[in-house]
Amino acid sequence: MKDINLKLSRGETLGIIGPNGSGKSTLLQIIAGTLTPTSGEVLVNGRVSALLELGSGFNPEFTGRQNVYLNGRILGLTQEEIEEKFDEIAEFADIGDFIDQPAKTYSSGMFVRLAFAVAVHVEPKIFIVDEALAVGDAMFQHRCMQKIRALKDSGVTILFVSHDSSAILRLCNRAILLEHGSAIKEGDPETIVDFYNALIAQKEGTQIEQLVLNNGKVKTISGNGKARVKSISMHNAKGEKVEVINVGELVELRICVEVCSPIDSLVLGYSIKDRLGHVMYGTNTWHTKQVIYQPCMGGEYTFTINFTASLGPGSYSVQTALVDRDNHLTNNYEWCDLALVFKVININKTYFIGCLWNNPEITIQQRT
16 A cells, blocks of 8 residues: 545545555555554554454354354444344344354355444444455345445445445446556546546556536546547437426437447447446447448448437436447447436326336226
8 A cells, every 4th residue: 555645524424446456455454453554553543343354253163143242342342232233233133043153154145244244233423344245145144235225214324335336326426546556546536537547448548538627517528549439419309409308208319329440349338327427228239239340440420319318306327338349348448428418307297206217107996
């Protein structure tokens, strides 16, 4: 780790992302106190509860029950406090009779269930979690996310490492990107995730540029420039260019692409994202079997995408990708986040909440 200067206030949730070996786990271990830095200092104010390496802090010979008491004491609870919380911890872990079996008989999923249950029930002021939630089953992951959100709402400071960018976007209000032990980027989660996605595909000749838009959002553009989006616009059924559309309206997305250098194939990908950067829908012309092979250099191709805006009210953006096949890892000609921003409003549909409009039919039958 080199030149990491970080201040985290009460109630903040910090996402930490980066490639393997970038220092994410090391940074968390230093903050949690399980590693001592060779230089510099870490100042922590409040009880820290950390879920780091799977099974850390567990004695494999002890039963789950004994490990709850062991972990609780390590995290600063008294025997009486652990006894008061034990039933709640066991219920959340939901490992049944295995609570009285040796931990060495546990699966990785059972380990993380019990470890997470202890970590979130010791009333931490600072909660640290390192990718451990990837082990549990889908239902347990949902419960963990709900619990983390509850901790966040109660003012707990959270440091969260994950390769799941959607989790970073959902949970965090700030993010940092680590590479080779240094923090190379810090800011709002969407900006950092977009930059990281561009960094993953960076090869010789690839450029990454970030531009601040008038609304304060950061537009990320990356690629080798062999093809580019010349224009992008949204149109209504009358062919008029629009920036605001109605829920359920039939619209047309037009993307004009220019080929700037000789390439073997051209694929257009696009995604529609909500205001936090979550992808609502995305596909590309590789999957729709509309690859353009040997496109003409200097030629322009207009892609017209018709779809029904089955979206909830709110602000959305379009992300575009010009690549050679089904992803941007082999040849990234141009990848552009926030290529277009538009707004959806509800003019004439029944009131609903959420990001999806599906126009349900509800029937009611009365039995006498």
